[in-house]
Structures are given as structure tokens and as C-alpha cells.
Amino acid sequence: MSRPSNHQLTLNLFIYPGGHHEAAWRHPSSDAHRLLDITYYQELARQAEAAKLDAVFLADGPSLPENVRYASRFRLEPITLLTGVATATERIGLIATASTTYLDPYNLARLFASLDHISRGRAGWNIVTTGAPQAAANFGLDEHPVHADRYARAREFLEAVTALWDSWEDDALVIDQASGIFADTSKIHRIDHAGELLRVAGPLNVPRSPQGRPVYVQAGSSKDGRAFAAAHAEAIFTAHQTLGDARDFYADIKARVKGEGRDPDQVRVLPGISPFIGSTETEALELQEEFDALIQPEYSLQQLHQLLGVDLRGFDLDGPFPVGVLPTTGDRQESSRFNLVADIVRREAPTIRQLLRRLAGARGHWVTAGAPEQIADRIEEWFTGGAADGFNVMPPYLPGGFDAFTDHVVPILRERGLFRTEYEGSTLREHYGLQRPPSRFGATIRRAENRW
């Protein structure tokens, strides 16, 4: 397996159904009527594959936000959606978000093992604990578990599913017609996970998949999130508004990874970037203005409510953001996205409307407008400046905003030697330069007590 040169960017396409700008679906160029059509996603993934991107990525959450009234907020289930994409592509990685709070380890392990088999080794799992409190009521809970409890379950959950994915050794499947041995059951193991929160016996009922297990992706930048990422993540999605913040995060997370005894090169740090691209900077800014003009404050205020826990309906949109309403204690403080927005408010003292526009592009991710050379410059600056191993590319509108990126920005990155011209491998691990993890039950450390 090749390790990507440190001079090679990692680039994912983060597909937000109509594009990341909250009003993207209202733009005449939008394919909003195709958001339930699998061919829409297949086409985007094929375009990403033609541009030799590493992966496509889908977010998720098991509840319906109320502001679906004003924008595309429904969600096809990402593992099924990406399975439908897998069979229409060959090389592109497929990263699905799934919640450790609202799924069972055994079911989740099966779903991802199946996607990894069906895609021949291209599955990634974006591990989330689910931020939206309304999810709880869909699963019979009175209260959404607090941040610390969600992370406690996430840690145990990851332990259990990792063991499930190890439960078949690579060579357990024998299929020897003559002897009649289908599987060597001495190489299939119970996991007997019995923790504080979860009990899972195993083994999994799916043989070990091409990548051993999906690539572990993580996106929380809270204290708990960073600790979790340092211990487990192989790719980290993160949101930063400035090069300085991104660089601080990058240094911190790589040091934490090292502190866990892991190789920092085995963790790709990938900030989000949502680029408006025009043939000139002026054109790009005009394009951004076209989208910002379509914003609906009702929607944006509901988004802000969800993000900050404060309802600003009734406030004067053109008055200053009332800093005093921000909670200063409680669970919300644990959220990295809350803190990012609170920082913007404190740093820039915007009006409410200015803040809504600031967040409309990509919910707190880095939104930037420019000509292709400028976008490439900014990407290169973050990449060579110790702030990123690559990016989660978040086109503000689709498919047009992604066309502009693949047609005009990727070629420049390639000319500069920053991005691959061909895939070298065929699995997501190979694209990311990650080692394939051995099964813990493998020959060198076979444990008799887990014989099945």
C-alpha cells in the first residue's frame, strides 16, 4: 500500500443534497427536483471519480429538522444511498455518517461490512454521536443523552464494532468443496464485549471485508471529540474560519495522535472549504451575492436556534447580535460548532443578519470566493502552512459549484504537483495512504479464549 506523499492533497466531495449554501436549492441552476433520484448522486460521484478525488461524503442525522419547510433537509439513509453509488463507480471512496447513539453495534457493523464488500473496499464511517436533541424522541428516549454520555457510549461502541470487524480473520473463509469445509471456525471468534453500556457476543455474520474495517472518520472538535479522534480517527473533518485557527487545531490534533502512540501521518486532517468560483474574484463575489440574496431568515434563524440553543425570532435582524443571550454554562459549551459561532460573534460583533449570512454558506465552515487561481492559492497556503492535509470540498451549489471546482481548480492543483493525476490504489485506505488494520485475532496474537 502506498503512502501518499506529504505533498499530495486529500480531497473529498461532501455532498449536501442541493449544495451547502442553505438557499442553493432556490437557484435556477439547482437540480432540487432530483434529490430523491439515485442517478443524481451517482453522477456527482462519477464526476468526483473522474477528477480523481479520494471520496464522497454524506452527513446524517436520525430526525427531521423543522426548517425543512424552507430548504432541503430530508435525508435518504447514507449507507443505502452510497451502496447505490458504489455499483455505479469503481474507485472513489464512500464515507457515510452513522450515529453511535442511535444504532446498535451489531447492525451498524453489518451495514458497513456489507458496503465495504459491495464497493470492494471503499467504505468509510463518519462516527458521530448525533447533536440534534429531537432525535431522542424517535428512539423512545425522554432526553437526548448529554455530550459526555454520548461520547462514553461512542468509545465503547467503537470498541465493540472494531472487535466485530476483527471477528473473522482474513483467511477464515475456506470454501473447500472437496473437504466440505466452508469456513475455518477456528479463525472466527466471539468478541464477548461486556462493557458498562453495551454487551455484544459476536461473531459478526459477515466475513472480514476488503479494508478489514471501514476507514474511521471523525468530525467533532470538542475536547471529548479531539480525544476520541486522537485515539481512533484516520481522517478528521473540521471547521475553521481562519488559517490561524486551523493551524492551531492541526498542531494540537497531530500532537494528541502522537501522544496516543499513533503515527500522525496515519491521520488526515481535512477542514471544510466551500468555494464560490468565478472567472474573476468580482464574478465570484457576485455569484455568492446571488445565493445570499435567496436566504430566508426564517430558515436561518431556526438553524441558529439549533446551533446555539437560542431563539432570536422577534429580534431586529439589523440590530447587533445580543451576545448576552448565549448560554455560558451547560452541555452546549461542549459543542465545537457552538464555540466556533460564539467566537465569530465575539470577534466580529455582527448584526444578526450579518451572522445569518456568514453561516448560510456552509453552517460555519470556511466559505471563500475567488477566481480559480485564488482558490488554489488558498488551498495551497493552508496545505503547506501546516493547517490541513487536504479538504472536504463543500460546493455551495450542485452540480454547478462542483463543476467549477473540478474543471478549473483541480487542474491548477495538479499542475502545481499538489494533487494526483491517477489513482494508485483501489480502496479508500489506499487513497488516504492508510494501513490495512490486522485482525486482533490474527495468527501472532491468537487468543484461545475467544475460540468459537
Next chain:
Amino acid sequence: MSRPSNHQLTLNLFIYPGGHHEAAWRHPSSDAHRLLDITYYQELARQAEAAKLDAVFLADGPSLPENVRYASRFRLEPITLLTGVATATERIGLIATASTTYLDPYNLARLFASLDHISRGRAGWNIVTTGAPQAAANFGLDEHPVHADRYARAREFLEAVTALWDSWEDDALVIDQASGIFADTSKIHRIDHAGELLRVAGPLNVPRSPQGRPVYVQAGSSKDGRAFAAAHAEAIFTAHQTLGDARDFYADIKARVKGEGRDPDQVRVLPGISPFIGSTETEALELQEEFDALIQPEYSLQQLHQLLGVDLRGFDLDGPFPVGVLPTTGDRQESSRFNLVADIVRREAPTIRQLLRRLAGARGHWVTAGAPEQIADRIEEWFTGGAADGFNVMPPYLPGGFDAFTDHVVPILRERGLFRTEYEGSTLREHYGLQRPPSRFGATIRRAENRW
């Protein structure tokens, strides 16, 4: 939507990874090395579609049977697998088994809604409560819930997921770029299910799918199973060894359906048939013998153990089946498959080895060997004799056993006017002649209290 003529058979292909005969994978014609390869399943489904069959069907269970040592018993997760098949086919229905005991309603509702969208209306759900007690330990339970408790949960589960699939009215998705209304939230509803066992608030985060909801398929023939099927099922898979038993079951279930105030024609009763097909009956019987010769008693005894709850290892295989070991009380009595096997034992007084062979073909389903005309005759006899609306075709080996069926039996059924020459519709409901269910929240009965 067309209603199928009562003179038209319904035919599904039930794909058991290597074929239904337990030793199929050992036969030289087997594709056993391709069982983790999605193209294997895509090819089978395309073949079923070329023959104009109604659907492909996959069984499932969330645990690994120990006898995977001797035969193909692992399972890719069926909803993902069938999503990978959906994108390679156009018309064939896609029926996935999923457990009401070991999944959450919200997650299951999303998975099937996604499959129904991705396949443009071809999803079916085979509703099971999971028979294998070892599943419990994979989900943190001390004990597998008893039959009656599993059915109690199944009933409530079905109520909740049906409401979730109704939670978006058909015209809730507006996507009006000019007004900025993406969804008419007055047509999206909380379900507020609060039963004895489950609480689910809703709404689902996926718009109503092409079929409204997946086709409800049910396969238990126990007392609880029949009552459940009569109330809810739109297709019933059932196992019978004789025309008489099948006819009794058919009459009973249709009467129960009527008793529930439902139209008996809106329920397809589909026994399993596992046909060995040769150019003559002798050739077919020789073929069956070829497979039976590959049986491994270790495997078959474990199967029997799972089915009957009795371990016969150590008994003389050529001695009479020890009827006295069969439990006469307890949960096992509730299982229709247990009773079917117990009946064979009492009726035929076989040796253990004879019983193992009897069950090796299709785990208690009807195994029959003959020339194509004979197989067609038997199918016609059951169909016209009031024992079946069609069949779940269970090829003893794959792909060869299915080739024989599509190449030689289907044309005869077609000549006799018993089976379609072309699809008339494009959804599974249309193939089965089932009505598309309206949302309970639709215009005529809109309930203000569920406004969201």
C-alpha cells in the same frame, strides 16, 4: 394499477447464497467463491427480471450460525445488498428480510424508504421476529424474547413504522424555488406513537416513497404468525410438504384475511418450491442424488438442532428418529417450522439420516424433482387447486438450478397462460396487483392534532 388476473401466477426468486440445498456450494457447478461479489446477485436478479418474475427475495438473521463451518451461512445485510441490485435492474421487486426484534422502527423505516426511493418503488419487507436464540447475545439481551413477546413487539413495531411511512403526505414535497417553500410542513406529521413497548415521535426524515411503503411480506405460519399475516401481510411465504396441507393453509389464511375486513385478493399466498429439473424425471432424481451425496451430517444435525431444539449427535443416523426427544411443551411448540418437521417425523417415521436428507433440500420447504412439464404440472395443480397464488422459487443450486427453471419451466407456464409475458407495471405493488396505500394523514382524514 392493474390487478393480476386470478389466472396469473406470482413467482419470486428466493436467493439463498449458494442455492437452497445445504450442500449446493460443494457441487462443481457452484459459484461459491462469488458469494461476497455483488455482481453475482445482480446477475441472478437480471436473469429473474428477463424471465419477468415478480421479485427476488433474501432471508436474514442477525447472528452467525455455528455450522458455517460446513456451509454458506454468512449474510451480507439484505437491504444494502438489494440496493446494490436495484441500481443494476429496472423492474424486478426487491424483498429484504428484517427483524422487528433486533432493529429500531425509525432506522428500519429509513432503510426501506431509501430502498424504495432508490429502486423507484420496488421494495418489499419480509417481516420476521427472528427465530435464532443466539441473536439475543449480539444485542445485549440475556434471553431471546419468547414467541408471544416477539409477536407483541412485532405488532406494535408495524404500527409505528406504518405511521412513519405515512408521516409525509404524497404532496408534502413542494420545492417551489420562487416562494422559497421546500416542503409543506402542514402535510408532514408527527406520529407520536406511544405504545406499551415502543415510543416513536416522528416524522420520518425521508419523504413518502414511490410505493407509499414497502410491500408487507410475512412468513410465519404459527398461530400468532397467521393472525399477524391476516391483519397485515400483502404476501405470505409458507412451507408445505403436501397439496392437502397447502390447501388447508390457503383456505384458513384467506378466511382470516376476510375476517379482518380485508380483500383476500390483496394477499398473495406463496409456498416455497425447490425444484430439481432434468430433461427426464430420472435425470432430475439423479441430479438430486448428486447433491444429497454431498450432505455432511455434522451440518445437518446442527440445522436440526436449531429447528427442533434437540441435539441428536451421538445417535445412530440409520436408526429410527427418536420421537420421544421432541419437546411437547414450551416456546418451540409455537414455531410452524417445528410443527412441520414434527409432522414429517410422525407421518413418515424416518431414520435420522432419512430426515436429514428430507430437510437438506430446502429446510422443510417442498422439494420436488422432475422434467420441466412435470414441474409445471405440479405448479399448476397447486395454483388451480386452491393451494397457492404463486410460488417462492427456491433453486436447490445456483445459478444452474435457476437457469433450468427460467429456460424450461417458465416458458411452459407462459404457454399455458399462467404467467405474464411482459411486466405491466414498474413497482412491486403493481406486479403483485396490490393497491398503493394512502397516507392516514391524507386530505380526507387529516388530523389536526398531528400537525407538526
